[in-house]
Amino acid sequence: MSSMMLDIGSAYFDSRETRSAEEREAVLFAALPALIAHATSQAPGWAKRLKGFDAQAIHSRKALAALPVLRKSDLKDLQSIDPPFGGLNTTPVGKMSRLFMSPGPIMDPEGTGPDPWRAGRALWAAGIRPGMILQNCFGYHLTPGAWMVDAAARHIGCAVIPAGVGQTEQQLELISSFKPDAYVGTPSFLRILIEKAKELGADISALKQALVAAEALPPSLRQWFRDQGMETVLQWYGTADLGLIAYESPACEGMILDEDLILEIVRPGSDEPVPDGEVGEVVITSFNPHYPMIRFGTGDLSAVMPGISPCGRTNIRIRGWMGRADQTTKVRGMFVHPGQVAQVLARHPQVKRARLVITGEMAQDEMTLYCVLAEDAGGTSTALEQALTQSIRDVMKLRAELRFVDAQALANDGKVIEDARKYD
Numbered sequence: 001m002s003s004m005m006l007d008i009g010s011a012y013f014d015s016r017e018t019r020s021a022e023e024r025e026a027v028l029f030a031a032l033p034a035l036i037a038h039a040t041s042q043a044p045g046w047a048k049r050l051k052g053f054d055a056q057a058i059h060s061r062k063a064l065a066a067l068p069v070l071r072k073s074d075l076k077d078l079q080s081i082d083p084p085f086g087g088l089n090t091t092p093v094g095k096m097s098r099l100f101m102s103p104g105p106i107m108d109p110e111g112t113g114p115d116p117w118r119a120g121r122a123l124w125a126a127g128i129r130p131g132m133i134l135q136n137c138f139g140y141h142l143t144p145g146a147w148m149v150d151a152a153a154r155h156i157g158c159a160v161i162p163a164g165v166g167q168t169e170q171q172l173e174l175i176s177s178f179k180p181d182a183y184v185g186t187p188s189f190l191r192i193l194i195e196k197a198k199e200l201g202a203d204i205s206a207l208k209q210a211l212v213a214a215e216a217l218p219p220s221l222r223q224w225f226r227d228q229g230m231e232t233v234l235q236w237y238g239t240a241d242l243g244l245i246a247y248e249s250p251a252c253e254g255m256i257l258d259e260d261l262i263l264e265i266v267r268p269g270s271d272e273p274v275p276d277g278e279v280g281e282v283v284i285t286s287f288n289p290h291y292p293m294i295r296f297g298t299g300d301l302s303a304v305m306p307g308i309s310p311c312g313r314t315n316i317r318i319r320g321w322m323g324r325a326d327q328t329t330k331v332r333g334m335f336v337h338p339g340q341v342a343q344v345l346a347r348h349p350q351v352k353r354a355r356l357v358i359t360g361e362m363a364q365d366e367m368t369l370y371c372v373l374a375e376d377a378g379g380t381s382t383a384l385e386q387a388l389t390q391s392i393r394d395v396m397k398l399r400a401e402l403r404f405v406d407a408q409a410l411a412n413d414g415k416v417i418e419d420a421r422k423y424d
Contacts, residue, residue: 013124016259017313024315028262029059031287038090039292045078045087046294061273064262064295069271069283071297073326075241076104085109091290100144100240108144108240111290117144117243118258119152122236125249125256125311126182126211130157133178135207137185137193138214139165144240145214149184168192172202179206187212187221187233194228205229211236216321237321239298242286246318251310254317260287263316264295265304268325268416269338270345271295276304279414281325282318299325301414327417331358331365336396338416344369344391350377350384355410356400357418365421367392367400372407380404 012018036055039046050067058064078086084093084107091111093099098110110116128134134153138146140162153160161178163171165185171193174180183190190210197204209232210225217235225233234248237255246255257263262285264273274280282300286293301324305317328337336356345351353372360366369392373379385402392400 011311012313013121014259017121017256017315019314021314021316024259029061029064032064032262032285033057033059035285035287035292036294038289039088039294042090043088043292045082045085046090046292048087050294061264064285065264065271065273067271067295069266069281069295069297070293072104072106072241072299075296076106079107083107085291088293089291096290098144098147100147101142102144102240106240109291110144110147111288115152115155116290117148117151117238118260119148119236119238119244120155121258122234122238122244122247123149123152123156123158123184123211125247125313126234126236127209127232127250128153128156128158128182128211132182133159133161133180135161135163135171135175135178135180135183135185137163137165137171137183137189145238148238148243149211153184165189168196169200172197172200172204175204175207176202181206182209182211183207184211186215187217187225188215190225191221194225208232210234213237235320241296242284242293242298243288245282245284245298246320249309249311249313253309254305255320256309256313257316257318259315261285263304263318265302265318266297267342268301268327268414269340270342272342277306277412279303279319279322279412281414297325301325303412303414322414325414327415327419329358329417329419331367331398334396334398336367336398336417340395341369341416343395344388347391348384348388350374351388352377353407353410355415355418357420359420360422367396367398368403369400370403370405370410372405372410 033056036058040050096109097112100108102108136146136149140146150160161174210230211234213236222233236247238244244258246257248255264283265280266273266283268281279301282298282302284296301322302318305319308314341356345354350373351371352374355370357368358365388402
């Protein structure tokens with residue numbers, strides 16, 4: 001689906017970044033049935049997972065939401081049963097470009113093509129142009145982060161210094177000698193390089209741009225980089241399973257979704273999309289022809305932002321990384337996870353939202369389920385309270401108190417389980 005024609009004089013990687021939302025949605029969902037048919041016909045894992053679903057009928061958000069979410073924990077289990085990729089790859093392993101192992105461990109393949117992770121869009125938005133030199137400080141060992149940048153930069157027409165992580169003084173020598181235009185890596189290592197350069201009196205003034213990922217970039221740190229002479233410091237967000245997901249533009253107002261993905265935000269522990277603006281788990285459908293991902297739950301929390309970016313890019317924006325969706329915790333020796341809260345709610349449609357709060361001190365755990373009723377629920381009743389209490393016992397094998405609250409009482413932060421216990 002991706003376009004590889006670059007207009008060097010344009011602020012945009014391609015014309016798709018400024019098309020209407022309606023056109024983008026129509027194109028993506030028109031292509032979705034073919035993606036699912038390709039996955040189920042070429043990958044035994046997808047055939048088994050989506051058995052009973054008609055690929056040709058999956059052409060809307062409602063139809064897509066009926067498919068099960070594949071989470072990272074599921075992926076790890078599938079790969080252990082059917083190595084290396086759980087039967088989800090549509091291209092034979094030996095015909096992939098590179099093979100990786102991420103922490104978990106989870107195995108990740110790189111497909112073919114000039115920019116297989118689609119990271120060029122993020123580099124372009126950060127001002128990276130043909131003829132520039134990049135200091136690539138992501139690790140080149142076993143995980144794909146460095147290779148995402150490497151392939152994208154060479155596709156654009158840049159030279160890449162495969163610097164990796166560490167060896168700070170040698171990196172400063174590289175910067176002094178090659179005078180790279182841009183740094184790509186974690187914000188923490190960029191800070192280390194800048195501080196070490198000050199200590200040693202090394203000249204790294206050639207570095208004017210940075211594209212960072214894998215760690216938080218608070219406003220104070222972004223400003224610190226600017227105070228040190230960096231003209232542009234932007235973030236991008238991706239995973240080893242999907243490649244690029246979203247990226248910042250110079251407007252620095254949210255992160256813009258890549259053009260070759262379908263984004264959903266779902267309630268943690270469930271398959272259910274939440275309304276726009278509500279925090280939930282980032283779920284992505286990727287049109288990767290070699291390793292398609294259909295409703296892949298990243299485990300990351302975020303929310304959709306209203307409107308379009310002031311930079312003119314029209315795709316959906318998200319608020320960036322807002323925490324992890326896996327809020328599993330242990331209560332009285334038993335694991336309690338978001339999926340169990342979702343199971344309880346599925347039994348009681350009168351409850352619109354809920355949060356399980358664990359309080360008390362060590363060995364004296366107490367659970368309270370805070371519930372927001374749907375507008376048409378008709379209020380609380382003894383029957384509903386008794387049914388909810390029983391459902392909690394059935395699903396979690398534990399007891400919990402119930403509290404019915406207004407919607408405003410539950411913060412929009414994506415939390416389904418809150419561990420408020422005291423440990424000191």
